[in-house]
Amino acid sequence: MTKELTYLNYLKQELLPTQWCPGCGNGIILKIACMAMEKLNFQQKGTVMVSGIGCSGRSAGFFDLDSVHTVHGRALPVAEGIKLANEKLNVMVISGDGDLFGIGGNHLLHASRRNTDITVICISNAIYGMTGGQCSPTTELTSKTLTTPRGNVDSPINVQALVTAHNCFYARSTTFHFNHALKCVFEALQHKGFSFVEIKSQCITNDGRRRGFKNSYEMMMSYKETYKINNSTNKLEHNEIGIIR
Amino acid sequence: MTKRLLQGNQAVALAAVKAGLDFYAGYPITPASEILHELVNKKTVKVLQMEDEIASINAIIGSSLAGAKSMTATSGPGFSLMQESIGLAHMMEIPLVIVNVQRVGPSTGMPTFPAQGDILQCKYGSHGDYFPIVFYPNSVAELYEFTFNAFNASEESLSPVILLSDSYVGHLYETIEETDYPISKRTLAPLGTSNRHFTGLTHADSKPATSDPEVHKNFIKHLEAKQKKVSKKYNSYEYIENNESDTLLIAYGAMSRVAYDFKEDFAIYRPVRIFPIVEKIKTIAKKYNKIVVMEMNTGQYANEVERLLHREVKLLPILGGKIDLKEIASKLRRIKKKK
Numbered sequence: 001m002t003k004e005l006t007y008l009n010y011l012k013q014e015l016l017p018t019q020w021c022p023g024c025g026n027g028i029i030l031k032i033a034c035m036a037m038e039k040l041n042f043q044q045k046g047t048v049m050v051s052g053i054g055c056s057g058r059s060a061g062f063f064d065l066d067s068v069h070t071v072h073g074r075a076l077p078v079a080e081g082i083k084l085a086n087e088k089l090n091v092m093v094i095s096g097d098g099d100l101f102g103i104g105g106n107h108l109l110h111a112s113r114r115n116t117d118i119t120v121i122c123i124s125n126a127i128y129g130m131t132g133g134q135c136s137p138t139t140e141l142t143s144k145t146l147t148t149p150r151g152n153v154d155s156p157i158n159v160q161a162l163v164t165a166h167n168c169f170y171a172r173s174t175t176f177h178f179n180h181a182l183k184c185v186f187e188a189l190q191h192k193g194f195s196f197v198e199i200k201s202q203c204i205t206n207d208g209r210r211r212g213f214k215n216s217y218e219m220m221m222s223y224k225e226t227y228k229i230n231n232s233t234n235k236l237e238h239n240e241i242g243i244i245r
Numbered sequence: 246m247t248k249r250l251l252q253g254n255q256a257v258a259l260a261a262v263k264a265g266l267d268f269y270a271g272y273p274i275t276p277a278s279e280i281l282h283e284l285v286n287k288k289t290v291k292v293l294q295m296e297d298e299i300a301s302i303n304a305i306i307g308s309s310l311a312g313a314k315s316m317t318a319t320s321g322p323g324f325s326l327m328q329e330s331i332g333l334a335h336m337m338e339i340p341l342v343i344v345n346v347q348r349v350g351p352s353t354g355m356p357t358f359p360a361q362g363d364i365l366q367c368k369y370g371s372h373g374d375y376f377p378i379v380f381y382p383n384s385v386a387e388l389y390e391f392t393f394n395a396f397n398a399s400e401e402s403l404s405p406v407i408l409l410s411d412s413y414v415g416h417l418y419e420t421i422e423e424t425d426y427p428i429s430k431r432t433l434a435p436l437g438t439s440n441r442h443f444t445g446l447t448h449a450d451s452k453p454a455t456s457d458p459e460v461h462k463n464f465i466k467h468l469e470a471k472q473k474k475v476s477k478k479y480n481s482y483e484y485i486e487n488n489e490s491d492t493l494l495i496a497y498g499a500m501s502r503v504a505y506d507f508k509e510d511f512a513i514y515r516p517v518r519i520f521p522i523v524e525k526i527k528t529i530a531k532k533y534n535k536i537v538v539m540e541m542n543t544g545q546y547a548n549e550v551e552r553l554l555h556r557e558v559k560l561l562p563i564l565g566g567k568i569d570l571k572e573i574a575s576k577l578r579r580i581k582k583k584k
Contacts, residue, residue, distance in 0.1 A: 012440070015453070048436045050307075061444065061453030066436040068310060069444035069453065070303065071333050077270075077300040081307025081315075082436055084291055085268050089311065089437045110296040 007034040010042075012064045020055060023216030025175040025201030029123050030059055032178065032199070033094060036185040047090045050079040052099035055130045055203075056123040059094040073104030076111045079118045090189070093120040097198075098128050101137040101157045112166040115193045121185060122196065125203040126156070133206030144210055159198055160236055164244055169195035171243040172236055174223035175202060184243055191245070200227070200241075247423045253415040256385045257318070257344055257408070258283030260392035262290060265428055267313035270295050270304035272323060275356040276412035277346040280318040298323035302330040302343070309339050310443060312435025314396065318344035320412075321363050322353065325370070331405055332371030335468065337443045340399040340433065342392070344408045346415040349566045358566025359413035359499050361541035367407050368520050368549075374465050376472035378402060379520040380481070381409040383501045385419035390426065391517070394479055397429040402475040404468075409519070411541070412566070413499035472521060481517035484529055492581055493533040495526075495550060495558075500539050503568055507577060511537075519546065522553055530554050537561055537580055539573070 011034060020026050037047065044065055051060035053072035060067035070078045075095045083091040100108055100122050111118070127145060128134040134147040138159070142151040163170040169191040171184035181199050188195035202208055202219035213219050230242040251259065258280045261269075270293040271281045285292045291313070295301040298319050305315035319327065324345045334341055349355035350362045363370075367379045378398050380391045391408060399406040446454040447461045455461075483501075485508050494511040496504035501515040512533060516523055530536055536554070538547035539561040551558040559580050563573065 014451075044440060046437050048311075058453070061442045064440045066439055067442045068307070068337075068436070069442065069446065070306070071329050071445055074299065074303040074330065077295065077303035078307035078310075080293075081268070081270065081304035081309075082311040083307075084293060084304075085308035085311035085313035085315075086435065086437065106296055107300055110300070 007031065007038045010034040010037055010064055011062050015062055018062065019058070021205040023202065023204040024055070025125065025203070025216070026055060026059060026123055028175045028178065029094070029121060029181075029199055029201060030062060032182050032185055033092070033121060035182055036189055039186055040189055042090055046088065048082055048092070050075050050082065050091065050093045052095040052104065054096040054099055054128070056094060056096035057099065073099050073102070074107065075099065076104060076107040076120070080111055080114070080116045083116055083118050087117070091118045092189070093118060095120070095122060097122060097124040097126065097138040098136045101159065105137070108162065112163050112168045112194045112196070115166065115168060117193055119185075119188045119191070119195045120197065122159075122198045123201045124198045125201045125207065127203050127207035129203040129206045133203075133210065145207065159196075160244070163196045166194070168193060169243075169245055171197045172200070172241045173197065174200040174220075174227055174241060176220040176223040177227065177229065177241060180229055180241060187243060248420055249423055250418060250420050251385055251389075252279060253385045253388050253410060253417050254279035254346065255283050256389040256421060257392050257410070258287075259423070260389045261316050261342070261396070262287050263425060264393045264396040265314045266290050266316055266396075268305060268308035268315040269293070269317065270301040270308070270315070271317050271319065272296070272298050272301050274298075274320045274323050276348055276415050277318045277320045277344065279415075280344060298326040299330065302327040305341055306330060306334055306337070306339055309341055310337075310436050312431070314340075314431070316342040316344065318346065320346050320348045320356075321350045321360075324363055324366060328366070328370040332373055332375060333445045334405040335371070335375040335377070336445045338403040339405065340403055340431070341405040342395045342399055342408060343405055344410065347409065347411040355566055357412060359411040359541060360566055361411060361498055361500065362545070363409070364519065364540070364542060364545040367409065374468075376469050377405065377407055377520060378472060378476050378479070378518065379407045379409060380479070380517060381498045381519045382517060383414060383498050383515065385414070385417055386421040387517070388414065389421050390424070393426040393428070394481075397427075398475055398479055400429040400431055401478070402471055403433060404472070409498065411499050476518060476521050479518050480523050480525065482523045482525060483513075483515040483517065484525075485513040487512035491533055492535040492537060493530060494537050494539060494577070495546070496539045497546070499568070500541055500563060503570065503573060504539060506570065507574070510581065511577070522549060526550065527554065530556075535559065535581070537577070539563065541566070
C-alpha cells in the first residue's frame with residue numbers, strides 16, 4: 001500500500017499539474033513549503049500565502065489557503081499589512097529574486113528592519129524566467145543571459161548581508177538539498193520575527209540551456225558540487241548553504 | 246453635539262476614526278502629513294509609517310484583506326506612485342480609502358500651494374478600465390462628512406474610494422459639528438478563514454488565471470455596474486440657481502469657494518461626487534447658454550463635462566496656486582461678454 005501524501009492537502013489538487021516548465025524548481029519548493037507547514041500542523045484557517053509577480057508569483061494560487069497574488073515587487077508590504085492587521089495569522093511569502101531584490105528591494109530592507117513576523121521563501125533562480133531570461137539581481141558575474149550576451153558585468157546582490165544586517169533569520173539552500181531546504185523553511189516558520197529563506201533554484205528553459213546545461217538534472221547536480229552544508233556559522237561563504245539565526 | 250475648531254486634514258483623521266478606521270499606512274508628504282500626525286495619537290488605530298507610498302498602499306491592501314478598515318493619505322507625487330496598486334485593489338475588489346490632498350504639479354511643483362491637477366489621475370491613473378468613486382468636498386465640515394461617505398462607499402462597492410482635497414481646504418480651519426454619521430458594515434470575510442485566491446490577474450471563480458476574453462469583458466461590466474449601483478446613494482452636488490444669468494459656472498473644491506463670490510452674476514454648480522459625474526448636470530445645463538468650468542488645472546474636468554454634455558464648455562484655468570479675486574472677476578466678465 002502506498003503511503004498517503006498528506007502534504008498534498010495543502011494544495012488545490014484540481015489545479016495540478018502546475019503550468020511551470022518541465023524541470024522547473026518551483027514545484028520542489030511548493031512541496032517543501034507544504035511539508036514544512038504539515039510538520040508544524042498549520043491549519044487552513046489562520047494561514048495566508050502571499051506572492052509577487054513572475055513564475056514564482058503563481059505559487060500562491062496553488063495553495064488551498066487564502067492567498068494573495070500582488071503586483072510586481074510588493075509582496076512584502078502586503079504581507080506586512082496582513083500580519084499587522086491580524087497578528088494571529090501565519091503569513092508566508094513565496095516570491096522570486098527579481099521580485100524581492102530588484103523591483104521590491106527597498107521593501108526587503110524595511111521589512112527586515114521592522115522585523116515583521118513573516119516568513120519569506122525566495123525562489124532564487126538568478127534569472128527573469130517568465131519574461132524570457134533577462135539578467136536578474138542574483139545573476140552571477142560573467143553569466144550569460146538575454147540581456148548580458150557578453151556576460152554579466154555586475155556582481156550579484158549580497159542577500160545574506162542585507163538580511164543579517166538587521167539580525168534577522170537568514171537561511172540559504174538549494175533545490176538539490178531537499179531535506180536541508182525543508183529544515184530551513186521549518187525553522188524559519190518557527191522563528192519569531194522576520195525570517196528569510198533563499199532557495200537556489202534552476203530555470204532550464206530560459207537560463208540553463210543558454211549556459212550549456214543539457215537538462216535541469218545537470219543544473220541540480222551543479223548545486224550538489226558547488227554547495228556544502230554549514231549550519232554552524234555566522235557568515236556563509238559563497239559556496240556554503242546553512243542557517244544564520 | 247460638540248463643536249470643534251478643526252483643520253481640514255484633522256477633520257479627515259477624526260472622521261476616519263469615527264467611521265471605524267483600524268489601520269493606516271502612510272508616508273510623510275506636504276500638504277497631507279497632518280492626517281498621519283493626527284492618527285499616530287489615536288489608540289484605536291494601528292499606524293505604520295512606511296518606506297514610500299507604494300509600500301503604504303500595498304500595506305493597506307494587505308490589512309484591508311485581513312479585515313481591517315484601512316486608509317492612506319498622500320498628495321500628487323505619492324498618488325502617482327500608488328497608481329499600479331490602485332488598479333490591483335479594483336481588480337481584487339478591496340475596500341480602501343485613499344485621501345489625496347492636492348498640490349501644484351507636475352513633479353515636485355509647489356508643495357505648499359493648492360492645485361486640482363489630479364482630477365484625471367483619479368479616474369484614469371492606473372492602466373486598464375476601472376470605475377472609481379471620487380468625492381471632492383470644499384469645507385472642513387464636508388471633509389468630515391465625506392470621509393464617512395468614502396468609507397461607506399468603499400465597503401458597499403468593495404473598491405478603493407478616493408477622497409480628494411487640496412492644500413487650501415486641507416489646511417483650512419473651520420468650526421464643525423462632530424456628528425456621528427451611520428457606518429456601513431464590512432461584508433468581505435477576512436483572510437485566514439477560507440481558501441480564496443486574490444489576484445491581479447483576470448480570474449474565473451475556480452481558476453487563479455484565465456485567458457478567456459468573455460470572462461474579462463464580464464468582469465469589467467461587473468465593475469461598472471457595481472460602481473453605478475453604489476454611487477446612486479451618493480448623488481452629491483450643490484446647485485445655486487440664477488434665473489437672471491445665462492451662464493452656468495462649474496467649480497469644485499477650493500475653487501468653488503471662490504465661485505460663491507459670483508453668484509449674483511452666474512448660476513453655480515458644484516459637484517461633490519466628481520466621479521462618476523452626477524447625471525443631474527445634464528438637466529441643469531439645459532437652462533443655460535454658456536457653461537464655464539473654473540478649475541486649478543488646464544481643463545481636466547471641463548473635458549469630462551464637455552464629453553458628457555456634447556456641447557462646448559469654456560475653460561477658466563487658475564494655475565500656480567494663486568487665487569486672485571480681481572483677476573478671476575475680470576476673466577469671468579470677459580467670458581460672459583463673448584458670444
